[in-house]
Amino acid sequence: xxxxxxxxxxxxxxxxxxxxxxxxxxxxxxxxxxxxxxxxxxxxxxxxxxxxxxxxxxxxxxxxxxxxxxxxxxxxxxxxxxxxxxxxxxxxxxxxxxxxxxxxxxxxxxxxxxxxxxxxxxxxxxxxxxxxxxxxxxxxxxxxxxxxxxxxxxxxxxxxxxxxxxxxxxxxxxxxxxxxxxxxxxxxxxxxxxxxxxxxxxxxxxxxxxxxxxxxxxxxxxxxxxxxxxxxxxxxxxxxxxxxxxxxxxxxxxxxxxxxxxxxxxxxxxxxxxxxxxxxxxxxxxxxxxxxxxxx
Numbered sequence: 001x002x003x004x005x006x007x008x009x010x011x012x013x014x015x016x017x018x019x020x021x022x023x024x025x026x027x028x029x030x031x032x033x034x035x036x037x038x039x040x041x042x043x044x045x046x047x048x049x050x051x052x053x054x055x056x057x058x059x060x061x062x063x064x065x066x067x068x069x070x071x072x073x074x075x076x077x078x079x080x081x082x083x084x085x086x087x088x089x090x091x092x093x094x095x096x097x098x099x100x101x102x103x104x105x106x107x108x109x110x111x112x113x114x115x116x117x118x119x120x121x122x123x124x125x126x127x128x129x130x131x132x133x134x135x136x137x138x139x140x141x142x143x144x145x146x147x148x149x150x151x152x153x154x155x156x157x158x159x160x161x162x163x164x165x166x167x168x169x170x171x172x173x174x175x176x177x178x179x180x181x182x183x184x185x186x187x188x189x190x191x192x193x194x195x196x197x198x199x200x201x202x203x204x205x206x207x208x209x210x211x212x213x214x215x216x217x218x219x220x221x222x223x224x225x226x227x228x229x230x231x232x233x234x235x236x237x238x239x240x241x242x243x244x245x246x247x248x249x250x251x252x253x254x255x256x257x258x259x260x261x262x263x264x265x266x267x268x269x270x271x272x273x274x275x276x277x278x279x280x281x282x283x284x285x286x287x288x289x290x291x292x293x294x295x296x
Contacts, residue, residue, distance in 0.1 A: 002085065004037040004044060004073070011076040021172065023164040031068040034061070041080055044091040049073065057098050066097065107243040108229065108236055109277065115227040116237070117185070122226060125219045127189050128203045128211070129237065134186045136241030136259050139234050141176075143211045144168050145202045150190055155182045157190075159260065166210045176260040242271035247278075 002010060012032060017025055034056055039048050049070070056066050073092065080086050108116070116133055120126035131142055140162035149158040157180050161168040171177040182190070193202060205211050220234050238259070245255045246267075256267040 001040045001042060002080075003040055004048070005035055007041055007080060007085075008032050008035050008072055008076045011079055015079060021164070021169050022167075023162075023169065024172070027068075028072060031065065031072055034065070034069045035073060041077070041086050044077075044086075046091050046094050049091055050095055053095065053097065063098055070095070106232070106236065107240040108232075112227070112229045113240055113244070115229065116223075119223070119227050120189075123219060123223050124206055125203075125211070125216060126223070127193060128216070129220065129223060129234075131186060131189055131203070132234065132237040133241055134183055134189075135180055136238050136245070137180075138162065138238065138260075139213065139216070140164065141171075141260075143201075143203060143213075143216075146200050147194070147202060148200075150194075150202060152182075152187070152191070152194075155187070156180065157182060157186075163210060166212070171260070173260075173262060175257070175262045178257065178260050180258060239271055242267065246271065 009032065012025070012028055016028060020028075035052065036055070037044070037048050037052055039045075052069070053066055056069065070092075074089070077086065077089055077092065081089060113133060117130050120130050123129070128142065131137070132139065135142065135157070137145075137159065141159050143163040144161040145157065145159075146161075149160060150156075151158070159176070159178050159180060160171060162171060162176075163169070190202065199208055201210060203211055205215065217234060221231060224231060242255060242259060245258070246252060252264045252267060255271075256264045259267060259271075261267050
């Protein structure tokens, strides 16, 4: 009889490895390292699962990581029940989880965003960083962009793949595959690269090979320091695009489709955060309001 730890490994190897994207499989394997219970499946109780949760809390694992671990437990045990290895899933009932503490993602100020665009020529990846800001694409999507995905005639780029360790993978969801109109600034960047670039992909490293995320991130940290921007991750560019698009008045449904989200709820839940600039603008509005009342 399998232990929980052994069964999750067997389930991943037998039922998931060849049926899901390599990147997804690797993430499943990573989350499965937190499944340490050596109890046999037929003897599992909710206390055993709770012990794993408690251990992860003590190790300061994120709420999201704990939820992913539990999802693997639940899905693998459902397969075990279907195969007749267990009769019920009561071990997944009555569990206590830590409170979710969502970490707000800050967007760049207008001055910082302008600085990203004005310093493009100072880095080998300056065009890439600017394109991230101008499109709101995920990093892997832009790394995977090929010249055959670019139509200057139609004024469109076609997001159909993402990059995983140098290999192209299809977008995970139907909403992820999308067509994005070129802005004037993006067209200039792509035209410049089309005249100078060689190879299948639009953005390559200095050796003409697909960009590696680690190298890109190291360059980004140097770039932000050069631009006088506080150290931050690359995702801030996607967040800044979404935040500015929403504040400009573009309908949320359009922004959601542009970002490749399955619903507007995802867009608003992640990106429609209140910033210091929003509070300052509100204060200016209130100042004018009360000044007008005083004059009246």
